[in-house]
Amino acid sequence: xxxxxxxxxxxxxxxxxxxxxxxxxxxxxxxxxxxxxxxxxxxxxxxxxxxxxxxxxxxxxxxxxxxxxxxxxxxxxxxxxxxxxxxxxxxxxxxxxxxxxxxxxxxxxxxxxxxxxxxxxxxxxxxxxxxxxxxxxxxxxxxxxxxxxxxxxxxxxxxxxxxxxxxxxxxxxxxxxxxxxxxxxxxxxxxxxxxxxxxxxxxxxxxxxxxxxxxxxxxxxxxxxxxxxxxxxxxxxxxxxxxxxxxxxxxxxxxxxxxxxxxxxxxxxxxxxxxx
Numbered sequence: 001x002x003x004x005x006x007x008x009x010x011x012x013x014x015x016x017x018x019x020x021x022x023x024x025x026x027x028x029x030x031x032x033x034x035x036x037x038x039x040x041x042x043x044x045x046x047x048x049x050x051x052x053x054x055x056x057x058x059x060x061x062x063x064x065x066x067x068x069x070x071x072x073x074x075x076x077x078x079x080x081x082x083x084x085x086x087x088x089x090x091x092x093x094x095x096x097x098x099x100x101x102x103x104x105x106x107x108x109x110x111x112x113x114x115x116x117x118x119x120x121x122x123x124x125x126x127x128x129x130x131x132x133x134x135x136x137x138x139x140x141x142x143x144x145x146x147x148x149x150x151x152x153x154x155x156x157x158x159x160x161x162x163x164x165x166x167x168x169x170x171x172x173x174x175x176x177x178x179x180x181x182x183x184x185x186x187x188x189x190x191x192x193x194x195x196x197x198x199x200x201x202x203x204x205x206x207x208x209x210x211x212x213x214x215x216x217x218x219x220x221x222x223x224x225x226x227x228x229x230x231x232x233x234x235x236x237x238x239x240x241x242x243x244x245x246x247x248x249x250x251x252x253x254x255x256x257x258x259x260x261x262x263x264x265x266x267x268x269x270x271x272x273x274x275x276x
Contacts, residue, residue, distance in 0.1 A: 036171055044108050140166055190225055
């Protein structure tokens with residue numbers, strides 16, 4: 001949104017790649033802001049864009065977060081979009097970008113639950129236009145991946161989960177004044193009370209363990225398995241860890257962008273025709 005048309009033309013002379021950061025507006029315990037996931041997406045996209053000389057859009061700040069609504073008048077602040085609304089809005093954003101000449105669109109997603117509903121959108125863009133559309137997921141939940149060796153909390157303390165060590169560190173790196181560690185709580189996921197005691201749950205995924213296997217998943221609300229809104233231990237978070245995590249994620253994305261540059265992508269349907 002800070003660019004003018006000549007700036008866009010300057011970028012398009014270099015490549016046909018654009019980044020679209022998407023996140024959420026949802027509770028992250030009492031110590032982190034509602035925009036935590038959007039901060040992750042924006043920081044990774046901004047850093048990668050600056051290194052790779054590609055543009056990025058303004059962050060799309062609302063996501064799919066029905067599980068975080070909690071009780072009526074609970075004042076937790078979450079704003080969620082229905083799945084069809086999220087897909088419709090992002091479809092229009094991506095089609096607008098394709099209309100203006102971008103052929104390769106990378107959604108930088110900071111919110112895990114968006115992944116549950118975005119596949120139809122990605123496929124629709126691919127099938128209708130032929131554009132390259134990708135979803136990049138710079139976070140660590142069950143899969144620590146590129147952050148191996150960075151976080152101090154052991155796996156049983158779910159360091160990459162909701163409002164835990166990783167997210168707290170990344171918000172600290174973005175703007176430490178947004179983090180209120182005096183309000184921070186350490187918590188673990190637990191199976192909802194309505195399930196038998198033989199069902200176990202240890203993280204924020206929809207999967208629940210029974211007889212040692214995770215063959216069941218349920219449409220659970222966050223308040224059913226997290227008392228505080230936190231899953232993990234945020235007490236070991238530091239801005240240095242957050243800075244390093246964001247550096248690793250964005251560097252990984254930059255290397256992928258370099259691989260995408262030479263791809264010959266032929267867009268067969270570019271015009272945004274349904275404008276009203």
